[in-house]
Amino acid sequence: MSLSKSVREGSRIALSRVLSQVENRTHAGIQALDELFPFTGNAHKIGITGPPGSGKSTLVNALAKQLRLLQGEPRVAIIAVDPTSPFTGGAILGDRVRMLDLQGDPGIFIRSMASRGALGGLATQTEALSQVFDAAGFDFILIETVGAGQSEVDIVNLAHTTIVVDVPGLGDDIQSIKAGILEIADILVVNKGDRPGADQSLRYLKSMIDMGYRPLASSAGKHSLADSFDQEKSSQNEEVRDLWLPPVLKTTAREFTGIEELVTEILKHQEFLKTSGRWQLKEAWTLREIVRKRIEAILVHDFFHQLPKGLLDLTMDDVIARKVSPSSAVEQLLTYNRIRSKSHHSE
Amino acid sequence: MTEKKIRVLIAKPGLDGHDRGAKVIARALRDDGMEVIYTGLRQTPDMISEAALQEDVDVIGLSILSGAHNALIPQIIKKLRQNGQDNVLVFLGGIIPESDIHSMLDAGIYKVYGPGTDTRQVCKDIREAVEVKQAE
Numbered sequence: 086m087s088l089s090k091s092v093r094e095g096s097r098i099a100l101s102r103v104l105s106q107v108e109n110r111t112h113a114g115i116q117a118l119d120e121l122f123p124f125t126g127n128a129h130k131i132g133i134t135g136p137p138g139s140g141k142s143t144l145v146n147a148l149a150k151q152l153r154l155l156q157g158e159p160r161v162a163i164i165a166v167d168p169t170s171p172f173t174g175g176a177i178l179g180d181r182v183r184m185l186d187l188q189g190d191p192g193i194f195i196r197s198m199a200s201r202g203a204l205g206g207l208a209t210q211t212e213a214l215s216q217v218f219d220a221a222g223f224d225f226i227l228i229e230t231v232g233a234g235q236s237e238v239d240i241v242n243l244a245h246t247t248i249v250v251d252v253p254g255l256g257d258d259i260q261s262i263k264a265g266i267l268e269i270a271d272i273l274v275v276n277k278g279d280r281p282g283a284d285q286s287l288r289y290l291k292s293m294i295d296m297g298y299r300p301l302a303s304s305a306g307k308h309s310l311a312d313s314f315d316q317e318k319s320s321q322n323e324e325v326r327d328l329w330l331p332p333v334l335k336t337t338a339r340e341f342t343g344i345e346e347l348v349t350e351i352l353k354h355q356e357f358l359k360t361s362g363r364w365q366l367k368e369a370w371t372l373r374e375i376v377r378k379r380i381e382a383i384l385v386h387d388f389f390h391q392l393p394k395g396l397l398d399l400t401m402d403d404v405i406a407r408k409v410s411p412s413s414a415v416e417q418l419l420t421y422n423r424i425r426s427k428s429h430h431s432e
Numbered sequence: 433m434t435e436k437k438i439r440v441l442i443a444k445p446g447l448d449g450h451d452r453g454a455k456v457i458a459r460a461l462r463d464d465g466m467e468v469i470y471t472g473l474r475q476t477p478d479m480i481s482e483a484a485l486q487e488d489v490d491v492i493g494l495s496i497l498s499g500a501h502n503a504l505i506p507q508i509i510k511k512l513r514q515n516g517q518d519n520v521l522v523f524l525g526g527i528i529p530e531s532d533i534h535s536m537l538d539a540g541i542y543k544v545y546g547p548g549t550d551t552r553q554v555c556k557d558i559r560e561a562v563e564v565k566q567a568e
Contacts, residue, residue, distance in 0.1 A: 097485060097486070098485060098515065098516055098517070101485055101486060101487070101488040102488060104488060105439075105488040109436050109437075169467075170462060170463075173462065173463050173464065173465045174437070174465040175437075175461065175462035175463060175464060175465045175466050175467065175468070176462060176467045176468065177458055177459070177462050177468045177470055178467060178468065178469045178470065179470045181469060181470070181471050181472075181483060182470060182471060182472040185472075185479075188478075188479045188482065188483075189478065189479070189482070194486055195483075195486055196486060196487065197469050197487055199437070199467045201437075
């Protein structure tokens with residue numbers, strides 16, 4: 086029996102093997118993904134992001150436990166991403182330490198993942214892993230990003246619902262959450278709510294939202310204002326966009342305080358996405374991103390593959406000697422490959 | 433475009449009070465370019481085999497200081513075999529009396545390390561063992 090079939094039939098060991106094959110981008114992994122793809126598109130993907138030490142893993146632990154109590158005992162998968170050392174390529178994946186409450190529950194599957202050089206808060210293959218869990222029949226997929234600062238916002242391209250976690254005492258005003266990360270929140274959480282300053286953080290965030298600051302989160306990945314206007318013009322349900330105002334919640338994840346309310350908001354958001362048609366839009370966006378990124382990766386790989394050995398080094402010598410500028414060097418290399426591939430064709 | 437990293441689970445079974453040694457090893461393996469899943473203190477055999485299954489690790493590194501290795505190790509190995517995880521290599525470190533090392537190896541432990549072991553040796557052993565295992 087093929088690995089992907091065993092995954093569909095609920096084998097946990099097959100699931101684990103396929104996750105590794107997919108993460109390592111082996112041929113078997115690519116084949117399994119192809120076979121599993123028709124069965125994806127059902128899971129609710131929830132991203133959890135926020136600065137290091139804000140309690141993301143502890144929140145995921147509490148959240149998963151609470152989700153399991155819902156009607157029908159939905160199955161929950163967790164992908165926890167931690168950073169890879171840029172110097173050694175190694176990683177310490179320590180998120181499981183905070184998730185000990187979930188041990189022994191067969192409806193939960195936790196997979197730790199190293200970022201392996203990707204900089205957007207996720208690993209390159211995080212999306213692919215979520216597809217495997219989706220096809221394996223998990224109802225919720227919780228994706229915990231690496232500790233994020235300002236620009237680690239890849240999660241919006243993947244998650245249906247993005248939860249941004251903040252903690253009291255990171256700053257005396259709204260600067261504690263950077264604009265980039267506030268923008269992507271569908272739900273804002275002030276964790277460690279038993280600490281001094283929690284209510285103040287809550288107030289700051291609420292007033293920020295109430296001021297009418299509209300996050301562009303729902304138009305996942307749109308960066309400029311012009312883009313979002315374009316999208317608005319083309320979008321039929323222009324008004325629906327503004328119906329979702331990110332709620333701001335206080336939690337103390339370690340004590341399971343505020344978690345029920347968080348789950349309620351997640352379900353409300355799910356309902357909102359589905360009734361407004363945004364669920365399908367997000368899916369379409371995510372799939373388009375997958376295809377785009379794959380093309381980019383292959384083109385870049387092919388480009389360097391086609392370049393004759395040593396040419397890059399030779400060109401770089403000129404750049405280092407400041408005889409050629411970086412952009413002229415790029416132009417030279419691109420031109421070289423173009424001429425080369427043309428002459429190949431005419432042969 | 434494939435990328436394969438050695439994945440190691442570091443766990444402390446039993447009731448040991450501290451995990452400094454386990455953290456030193458975790459750090460050394462990380463610096464050697466491996467992906468180390470750290471699960472911390474007071475793990476039961478069930479928890480260890482389940483975590484190893486979910487993480488699909490090549491190697492499990494156990495650290496025991498309490499003297500409970502004779503009770504714990506056979507349980508862990510049994511659990512792994514029951515789950516079909518025979519391919520996982522298990523290393524043991526901590527305070528293991530000389531006279532128990534043989535029985536640990538007989539139980540299915542790949543190698544036993546005592547205090548003062550050079551971490552570079554551990555990294556080297558793991559790389560070699562995984563290479564041999566994968567060639568099989």
